[in-house]
Amino acid sequence: xxxxxxxxxxxxxxxTRKRKxxxxxxxxxxxxxxxxxxxxLLLTLRSTSVAMFWxxxxxxxxxxxxxxxxFTASLRDPCITGSTSITKAVLIAFALTSIGFTAIKYNAxxxxxxxxxxxxxxxxxxATVVGGIMFGIGMVIAGGCASGTLMxxxxxxxMQMLALVxxxxxxxxxxxxxxxxxxxxxxxxxxIFLPDVFGWMGAIVIxxxxxxxxxVAADLWERKKLGxxxxx
Amino acid sequence: MAEYELDCLGEACPxxxxxxxxxxxxxxxxxxxxxxxxxxxxxxxVPEWARSQGFNVEVEEVDDGEWDVIIEK
Numbered sequence: 385x386x387x388x389x390x391x392x393x394x395x396x397x398x399x400t401r402k403r404k405x406x407x408x409x410x411x412x413x414x415x416x417x418x419x420x421x422x423x424x425l426l427l428t429l430r431s432t433s434v435a436m437f438w439x440x441x442x443x444x445x446x447x448x449x450x451x452x453x454x455f456t457a458s459l460r461d462p463c464i465t466g467s468t469s470i471t472k473a474v475l476i477a478f479a480l481t482s483i484g485f486t487a488i489k490y491n492a493x494x495x496x497x498x499x500x501x502x503x504x505x506x507x508x509x510x511a512t513v514v515g516g517i518m519f520g521i522g523m524v525i526a527g528g529c530a531s532g533t534l535m536x537x538x539x540x541x542x543m544q545m546l547a548l549v550x551x552x553x554x555x556x557x558x559x560x561x562x563x564x565x566x567x568x569x570x571x572x573x574x575x576i577f578l579p580d581v582f583g584w585m586g587a588i589v590i591x592x593x594x595x596x597x598x599x600v601a602a603d604l605w606e607r608k609k610l611g612x613x614x615x616x
Numbered sequence: 617m618a619e620y621e622l623d624c625l626g627e628a629c630p631x632x633x634x635x636x637x638x639x640x641x642x643x644x645x646x647x648x649x650x651x652x653x654x655x656x657x658x659x660x661x662v663p664e665w666a667r668s669q670g671f672n673v674e675v676e677e678v679d680d681g682e683w684d685v686i687i688e689k
Contacts, residue, residue, distance in 0.1 A: 452660050457661065460629075464630055467665060467668065527657075528629070528657075544628070
């Protein structure tokens with residue numbers, strides 16, 4: 385989005401709050417970076433894969449915070465304001481990860497290894513829909529999905545620490561009863577792995593086509609809701 | 617040319633935006649609304665929404681993690 389020419393806004397009763405002198409945060413940033421590296425090195429002594437998780441986790445958190453990537457907003461904003469800029473960002477991310485994961489899985493398939501991550505191909509049933517709606521209601525009330533909540537706790541937003549407490553309670557409860565739900569509700573549902581159905585090429589093409597359609601739909605939706613004129 | 621303030625400190629994501637949306641509807645042209653926020657997400661979506669409506673927007677970081685969004689109708 386292009387920013388309109390910045391004409392300073394004339395504030396009449398200007399109550400501009402006194403700005404605290406900004407302290408440089410650079411020393412803290414360097415300390416934290418050193419801490420991250422130190423912890424990473426310590427973890428390597430125990431297990432390299434844990435150290436790897438640590439590094440990926442830190443990078444993921446950094447990217448998430450800086451990009452304001454928010455799965456909640458991607459689904460909520462179209463309904464509230466009609467803005468779909470984050471929706472489109474999420475769709476692009478899905479497209480990229482689809483290609484990446486297909487590459488990893490196909491590579492393993494061709495070289496005859498076990499395909500990694502197949503245990504995450506979950507059964508699809510009505511339970512998926514119900515669970516999705518429940519999760520959606522929860523994340524809009526809490527102001528963030530799982531990753532968003534964690535990121536904002538890092539930023540120091542107190543309300544979301546409360547959300548985290550209940551997020552943990554809910555997860556524990558869910559984990560406790562998951563066995564029963566699996567046995568009685570989900571068990572009969574089919575596990576669908578697209579490449580089994582359409583072939584590898586077909587699966588990725590179909591998936592990207594669907595994402596592409598959603599992207600176009602999101603763009604049209606925004607234009608309609610906000611009445612965007614093309615160029616100003 | 618009145619100036620209004622909207623205190624959204626401590627409010628999570630969609631709330632500041634919805635409050636600002638409602639408040640802006642009651643303002644006259646030329647009025648200014650100052651929204652105080654401390655949710656980083658709102659720092660992004662409030663200005664984005666206001667700009668899409670054709671309002672003039674400025675964001676000021678008044679403290680670490682605390683912003684004033686100044687919107688002129």
